[in-house]
């Protein structure tokens with residue numbers, strides 16, 4: 621195990637900080653604690669902290685754990701703003717919304733939640749994009765926590781489709797290979813504008829994509845992720861050690 625680890629870690633770009641956890645449960649628990657610590661530190665230094673969350677398997681686990689912590693401290697977290705790096709253009713009450721874990725569950729009123737418009741609220745995906753784009757004006761993202769698809773997608777930047785050089789902040793995708801087809805997503809440019817970006821991945825289905833990130837294989841969007849001051853790849857053993 622350590623030989624494999626050393627061999628792979630030796631190839632990692634200096635700019636990519638790798639953390640390995642035993643399994644998905646440990647990873648979600650530890651990352652939740654680290655997100656809370658980053659928020660606390662950030663809010664001591666300045667009046668606002670902009671946190672970007674993700675959907676998917678780990679994203680939902682982490683979001684649910686964060687909601688519990690936010691509610692447990694109803695007077696805390698003033699100045700915290702929450703965003704999602706992509707959102708599915710489906711009805712507001714759909715469980716497919718990446719923001720779903722925050723729906724009707726957050727009792728802490730200090731936190732500001734910024735969600736892209738849903739399909740039963742906006743007239744069109746273009747309206748959802750321009751609304752989210754406007755909301756993001758003059759926002760400096762402190763921490764963006766990204767999930768990783770088995771195909772190497774992050775947010776809704778899919779291999780072979782995403783324009784990595786798109787310099788807008790957000791865009792519409794109407795032909796997502798992973799359903800639902802219509803989504804609003806951050807561009808790579810906005811992802812990489814964050815001070816910190818953490819990619820989280822657990823399970824063997826993510827192992828190929830994790831290897832590609834580590835090897836700098838630019839065939840997948842995830843390999844282009846580099847935060848302004850710090851980039852982390854946080855994985856469990858199944859996602860790290862491919863067969």
Ligand SMILES: O=C1O[C@H](COP(=O)(O)O)[C@@H](O)[C@H](O)[C@H]1O
Pocket residue numbers: 674675676677678679706707718766767768769770774775776798
């Ligand atoms: O569609 C999406 O997928 C990814 C990862 O999801 P997973 O279930 O394979 O972990 C997620 O990060 C992204 O935000 C989401 O919209």
